[in-house]
Amino acid sequence: MTDYLIKGASVLGGEPRDVLLREGLIADGSSSGAEVVDADGLVMLPGLVDLHTHLREPGREDAETVETGTRAAAMGGFTAVHAMANTEPVADTAGVVEQVWRLGTEAGYCDVQPVGAVTVGLAGERLAELGAMADSAARVRVFSDDGKCVSDPVLMRRALEYVKAFDGVVAQHAQEPRLTEDAQMNEGELSGRLGLRGWPAVAEESIIARDCLLAAHVGSRLHVCHVSTAGSVEIVRWAKSKGWPVTAEVCPHHLLLTDELAASYDPIFKVNPPLRSATDVEALRAGLADGTIDVVATDHAPHPHEDKDCEWQAAAFGMLGLETALSIVQTTMVDAGLLDWAGVAERMSTTPARIGRLAGQGRPLEVGEPANVVLYDPSVSRVVDASELASLSRNTPYAGMELPGRVVATFLRGRPTVLDGKLC
Numbered sequence: 296m297t298d299y300l301i302k303g304a305s306v307l308g309g310e311p312r313d314v315l316l317r318e319g320l321i322a323d324g325s326s327s328g329a330e331v332v333d334a335d336g337l338v339m340l341p342g343l344v345d346l347h348t349h350l351r352e353p354g355r356e357d358a359e360t361v362e363t364g365t366r367a368a369a370m371g372g373f374t375a376v377h378a379m380a381n382t383e384p385v386a387d388t389a390g391v392v393e394q395v396w397r398l399g400t401e402a403g404y405c406d407v408q409p410v411g412a413v414t415v416g417l418a419g420e421r422l423a424e425l426g427a428m429a430d431s432a433a434r435v436r437v438f439s440d441d442g443k444c445v446s447d448p449v450l451m452r453r454a455l456e457y458v459k460a461f462d463g464v465v466a467q468h469a470q471e472p473r474l475t476e477d478a479q480m481n482e483g484e485l486s487g488r489l490g491l492r493g494w495p496a497v498a499e500e501s502i503i504a505r506d507c508l509l510a511a512h513v514g515s516r517l518h519v520c521h522v523s524t525a526g527s528v529e530i531v532r533w534a535k536s537k538g539w540p541v542t543a544e545v546c547p548h549h550l551l552l553t554d555e556l557a558a559s560y561d562p563i564f565k566v567n568p569p570l571r572s573a574t575d576v577e578a579l580r581a582g583l584a585d586g587t588i589d590v591v592a593t594d595h596a597p598h599p600h601e602d603k604d605c606e607w608q609a610a611a612f613g614m615l616g617l618e619t620a621l622s623i624v625q626t627t628m629v630d631a632g633l634l635d636w637a638g639v640a641e642r643m644s645t646t647p648a649r650i651g652r653l654a655g656q657g658r659p660l661e662v663g664e665p666a667n668v669v670l671y672d673p674s675v676s677r678v679v680d681a682s683e684l685a686s687l688s689r690n691t692p693y694a695g696m697e698l699p700g701r702v703v704a705t706f707l708r709g710r711p712t713v714l715d716g717k718l719c
């Protein structure tokens with residue numbers, strides 16, 4: 296195994312220093328024989344960990360596979376992703392989660408940690424085999440019906456009670472179904488004008504409030520997926536002030552884009568939860584900065600062109616995220632003076648690894664720790680070209696946009712998955 300001497304990296308944005316990667320670990324001592332990587336001007340962060348990725352395999356290999364999705368992850372600086380359970384078949388048994396986990400290991404671009412479904416077939420009727428998935432080789436700790444809400448409060452309560460036994464967490468897609476029937480975009484003055492059915496903030500906020508109360512009642516961990524409204528931030532802030540076991544994520548697109556983009560009727564901007572108002576964007580940034588929102592998660596949601604290149608109403612919800620996440624966080628948070636690089640490392644690596652109970656990921660950049668690192672150049676910029684993405688799908692909302700920053704290298708346990716900005 297090749298050793299790497301990373302020269303002059305700004306570790307977490309600090310003073311430049313050399314970092315030796317040897318035998319899969321961050322090491323000290325002699326660097327003789329090591330390959331030198333010039334990291335002048337580059338920021339070193341712990342390998343990013345995504346709590347919310349759709350890899351689409353099994354079942355929708357026309358949109359993404361474990362291999363293509365993890366290539367995209369590596370290009371984005373990720374060394375671990377949580378693969379959502381809304382596959383076909385649904386990841387609701389030990390057999391399916393073990394299959395996804397094995398595919399991830401075989402591909403070798405990053406750790407793939409399967410998420411288990413909360414209910415059988417995501418149907419919201421009875422609990423899936425949570426214990427069997429937890430005990431499987433995939434060691435599932437995060438459970439989610441993402442794409443659908445666990446809207447039945449009795450089932451949600453029982454899921455929270457069940458996962459407590461193995462320190463699991465229920466990750467909720469907070470969407471009250473009756474309030475969002477046929478919803479197409481954020482509910483507001485614009486949805487009325489465009490003639491698209493609205494998705495009101497209260498449909499998200501009412502479920503989050505209910506689930507925070509349930510998590511407190513049961514004493515079990517709740518994670519709130521893709522928080523998108525100012526009111527949701529307020530509710531999570533309130534739950535945390537009570538000391539309740541609640542964490543939350545925000546997606547890069549909700550930190551940058553607003554519902555105004557729906558006026559184009561271009562379904563590239565159609566996503567669940569929808570793009571919201573500028574006021575919501577501001578509250579999400581402030582919530583991420585002050586720690587109310589714990590993590591950035593991509594909700595990378597690949598779709599083939601036939602599901603996106605159609606009229607708005609018929610198009611699928613979702614957008615790509617892995618290969619642009621760090622750039623969006625740089626432009627919305629770091630360049631805006633809201634977060635430093637140590638704060639980015641916490642929100643995109645340390646904390647998501649802790650919430651997912653992933654061992655060996657999100658560790659401090661210290662001697663003896665696994666060499667999961669990303670080298671990032673914040674000083675360059677690029678125009679996003681969808682055709683150049685490693686993902687199998689092309690549904691990025693940033694095509695043609697100039698974004699700051701570029702992932703120069705990603706190391707997974709000391710082995711480069713990306714070097715010189717190219718996949719290894």
Ligand SMILES: NC(=O)N[C@@H](CC(=O)O)C(=O)O
Nearest residue numbers: 349441442566567596612613
């Ligand atoms: N976010 C989306 O718009 N779509 C996701 C489902 C989800 O995250 O709810 C998908 O699976 O395509």
Ligand SMILES: [Zn+2]
Nearest residue numbers: 441442468520
């Ligand atoms: Zn969701």
Ligand SMILES: [Zn+2]
Nearest residue numbers: 379441442594
């Ligand atoms: Zn999702």
